[in-house]
Amino acid sequence: MQLSDLETPALLLDVPTMDANIARMRAHLRALGVGFRPHVKTAKSADVVRRFFDGGTGPITVSTLKEAEAFADQGCTDILYAVGIAPNKLAHAARLRARGVDLTVLVDNVEIAGALAAQARAQGAALPALIEIDSDGHRAGVAPESADLLAVGRALHAAGSLAGVMTHAGASYDCRSVAAIRAMAEQERSRTVRAAARLRDAGLPCPVVSVGSSPTATYAERLDGVTEVRAGVFVFFDLVMAGIGVCRVEDLALSVLTTVIGHQRERGWLVTDAGWMALSRDRGTASQPVDQGYGLVCDAAGALLPDIVMTGANQEHGILAHRSGDPARMPMLPVGTLLRILPNHACATGAQHDRYHAVRGASPEIEAVWPRFSGW
Amino acid sequence: MQLSDLETPALLLDVPTMDANIARMRAHLRALGVGFRPHVKTAKSADVVRRFFDGGTGPITVSTLKEAEAFADQGCTDILYAVGIAPNKLAHAARLRARGVDLTVLVDNVEIAGALAAQARAQGAALPALIEIDSDGHRAGVAPESADLLAVGRALHAAGSLAGVMTHAGASYDCRSVAAIRAMAEQERSRTVRAAARLRDAGLPCPVVSVGSSPTATYAERLDGVTEVRAGVFVFFDLVMAGIGVCRVEDLALSVLTTVIGHQRERGWLVTDAGWMALSRDRGTASQPVDQGYGLVCDAAGALLPDIVMTGANQEHGILAHRSGDPARMPMLPVGTLLRILPNHACATGAQHDRYHAVRGASPEIEAVWPRFSGW
Numbered sequence: 001m002q003l004s005d006l007e008t009p010a011l012l013l014d015v016p017t018m019d020a021n022i023a024r025m026r027a028h029l030r031a032l033g034v035g036f037r038p039h040v041k042t043a044k045s046a047d048v049v050r051r052f053f054d055g056g057t058g059p060i061t062v063s064t065l066k067e068a069e070a071f072a073d074q075g076c077t078d079i080l081y082a083v084g085i086a087p088n089k090l091a092h093a094a095r096l097r098a099r100g101v102d103l104t105v106l107v108d109n110v111e112i113a114g115a116l117a118a119q120a121r122a123q124g125a126a127l128p129a130l131i132e133i134d135s136d137g138h139r140a141g142v143a144p145e146s147a148d149l150l151a152v153g154r155a156l157h158a159a160g161s162l163a164g165v166m167t168h169a170g171a172s173y174d175c176r177s178v179a180a181i182r183a184m185a186e187q188e189r190s191r192t193v194r195a196a197a198r199l200r201d202a203g204l205p206c207p208v209v210s211v212g213s214s215p216t217a218t219y220a221e222r223l224d225g226v227t228e229v230r231a232g233v234f235v236f237f238d239l240v241m242a243g244i245g246v247c248r249v250e251d252l253a254l255s256v257l258t259t260v261i262g263h264q265r266e267r268g269w270l271v272t273d274a275g276w277m278a279l280s281r282d283r284g285t286a287s288q289p290v291d292q293g294y295g296l297v298c299d300a301a302g303a304l305l306p307d308i309v310m311t312g313a314n315q316e317h318g319i320l321a322h323r324s325g326d327p328a329r330m331p332m333l334p335v336g337t338l339l340r341i342l343p344n345h346a347c348a349t350g351a352q353h354d355r356y357h358a359v360r361g362a363s364p365e366i367e368a369v370w371p372r373f374s375g376w
Numbered sequence: 377m378q379l380s381d382l383e384t385p386a387l388l389l390d391v392p393t394m395d396a397n398i399a400r401m402r403a404h405l406r407a408l409g410v411g412f413r414p415h416v417k418t419a420k421s422a423d424v425v426r427r428f429f430d431g432g433t434g435p436i437t438v439s440t441l442k443e444a445e446a447f448a449d450q451g452c453t454d455i456l457y458a459v460g461i462a463p464n465k466l467a468h469a470a471r472l473r474a475r476g477v478d479l480t481v482l483v484d485n486v487e488i489a490g491a492l493a494a495q496a497r498a499q500g501a502a503l504p505a506l507i508e509i510d511s512d513g514h515r516a517g518v519a520p521e522s523a524d525l526l527a528v529g530r531a532l533h534a535a536g537s538l539a540g541v542m543t544h545a546g547a548s549y550d551c552r553s554v555a556a557i558r559a560m561a562e563q564e565r566s567r568t569v570r571a572a573a574r575l576r577d578a579g580l581p582c583p584v585v586s587v588g589s590s591p592t593a594t595y596a597e598r599l600d601g602v603t604e605v606r607a608g609v610f611v612f613f614d615l616v617m618a619g620i621g622v623c624r625v626e627d628l629a630l631s632v633l634t635t636v637i638g639h640q641r642e643r644g645w646l647v648t649d650a651g652w653m654a655l656s657r658d659r660g661t662a663s664q665p666v667d668q669g670y671g672l673v674c675d676a677a678g679a680l681l682p683d684i685v686m687t688g689a690n691q692e693h694g695i696l697a698h699r700s701g702d703p704a705r706m707p708m709l710p711v712g713t714l715l716r717i718l719p720n721h722a723c724a725t726g727a728q729h730d731r732y733h734a735v736r737g738a739s740p741e742i743e744a745v746w747p748r749f750s751g752w
Contacts (some may be wrong), residue, residue: 137643262463281658
């Protein structure tokens with residue numbers, strides 16, 4: 001099957017580029033002497049995830065219990081569910097443990113720690129949990145110097161659940177230089193290691209110290225005290241990552257194949273059949289120094305068309321224009337022309353599709369079709 | 377089953393609210409003496425779409441050929457595919473015709489009209505097509521006064537395909553008053569009727585004159601010369617529609633059920649388990665006078681919590697805060713509290729889910745689970 005056999009829009013995955021992204025991250029973390037627990041929320045595909053491990057089956061990080069179920073079905077049993085667990089998911093987590101999954105959950109408050117204790121008493125089996133540490137003020141977690149840290153630690157320990165600490169330095173996405181990302185990586189490391197030390201000083205066990213985000217994992221220079229690193233979007237990378245210097249545009253493995261369906265010559269627009277439903281509504285580069293609209297435009301072989309940007313999106317329509325807005329500078333490619341759009345955010349764009357079409361560089365050949373899933 | 381039995385996030389659909397939205401639109405268009413061809417791209421659910429027709433099966437508008445296949449399976453055979461057709465979808469369109477679907481496609485250029493002619497010659501069967509009219513400069517279509525209109529008309533007529541004209545006044549979404557929407561509705565009507573007249577004056581047939589968008593369909597005051605109206609998002613409505621005065625917030629039928637999973641008390645945040653994956657990345661109200669963030673927050677029974685807004689979203693985390701940003705004004709609801717989030721854009725939020733949980737107002741009972749589909 002070839003690209004020209006597809007009905008568009010369709011999601012393409014350049015496998016050599018992805019494999020290089022994986023190899024680079026693994027080599028970097030191996031050199032730093034730390035474990036790697038990739039986040040599968042970006043790919044949600046068994047075919048992708050097995051390439052993380054050279055035939056192994058984990059460990060992995062998931063963002064939903066549906067991912068945990070799906071990857072457990074593929075033989076991945078060492079799973080961290082990296083969203084603070086809600087009470088209505090505790091029974092499901094217990095079922096995963098009962099089917100042999102070594103599931104660990106996340107906790108950042110004594111209320112849910114108490115619920116874990118109650119469930120452990122009722123079922124005679126504890127649910128391992130990491131304490132989420134707030135290392136950057138961007139989301140959830142307890143502060144490393146807080147009284148809450150020890151209160152949550154004691155409550156989890158009493159429940160037989162305390163397995164360590166974790167953080168996600170999501171604020172690294174807002175960094176604007178490699179130096180800033182390096183500093184954020186050290187902040188992420190040091191604050192999480194400090195939280196672990198406070199727990200241990202209080203006589204509490206803390207075997208796991210888990211950190212990570214694709215930017216900080218890429219640029220971390222030392223990880224002493226850390227036992228494992230998590231990263232997700234690095235597997236495909238995207239324009240947001242390129243915009244903060246974590247990758248080059250050439251490292252983007254994911255794109256959306258689309259077709260020119262019409263022209264608005266006076267406005268200098270190509271109209272395509274890939275709108276926000278195919279790309280997602282993610283406009284992550286809008287707040288970066290260079291706004292890439294809904295994505296950068298490549299020809300069907302993946303070569304960038306300089307300064308052609310997807311500037312607009314309706315549900316099933318894309319609008320492509322020259323970055324300058326000058327209609328005279330916009331090539332009016334014929335109706336039927338196939339193009340690839342490089343997305344702002346691989347996690348969001350991938351989630352709009354139910355399969356990857358595996359390709360290899362400029363080749364028009366589709367080597368495989370890999371299913372992916374979504375939802376909860 | 378009750379709301380408290382669900383794992384969150386989960387998509388809720390308030391059926392009486394939806395039914396009222398449908399009844400209001402039908403009554404309005406009936407009073408204007410015009411046909412109604414609802415757009416099923418918002419719902420993508422047989423259970424929803426059958427409520428449009430009181431037991432009938434159409435006519436319907438679709439945004440993908442996958443929708444056409446799915447609704448044809450439900451007995452809907454009068455289908456308009458309302459995105460300019462790409463060459464790589466012509467064979468699929470012909471297969472739909474061959475299975476008995478009365479499919480009409482959209483064309484706005486002579487290149488694709490020529491491809492329709494070639495296919496008609498090869499297969500001995502023409503594919504009916506409407507000419508897309510650009511009535512507002514926002515997307516695709518030929519200008520009503522252009523030479524292109526007649527060129528496309530002649531090419532389609534030669535192919536045996538010419539069935540009429542259609543437009544979508546998507547610019548109505550940018551209106552800021554009911555008066556502006558009324559003016560846009562009249563512009564949409566008059567320009568499309570004018571295009572039809574030009575075709576007829578040139579000796580070309582133009583039986584169908586199709587217009588529509590939820591704002592213009594809601595506020596159109598006269599539709600003479602129009603044969604049918606299309607509208608989609610009206611079925612559920614959303615905060616973007618409420619923001620331009622097309623509905624009230626009480627008319628929103630769709631919401632995302634979520635759970636409080638933690639607090640950041642110093643920042644005045646509730647952290648929930650519904651992030652952008654559950655709401656979509658759509659920030660359509662950001663450009664409106666009142667920015668509703670990622671959505672407005674209701675209690676589990678659907679009552680608005682005044683001035684509580686979903687201000688931030690990670691993939692599986694939501695952040696709720698007081699609109700003022702003042703932590704002292706934010707209620708620190710307990711971990712485990714169920715809340716409903718009203719979305720910016722029903723089409724985008726719906727697409728993140730594979731089922732609707734049908735509910736009735738403040739009742740905690742789930743009356744039915746209705747599957748919905750996505751993709752192409």
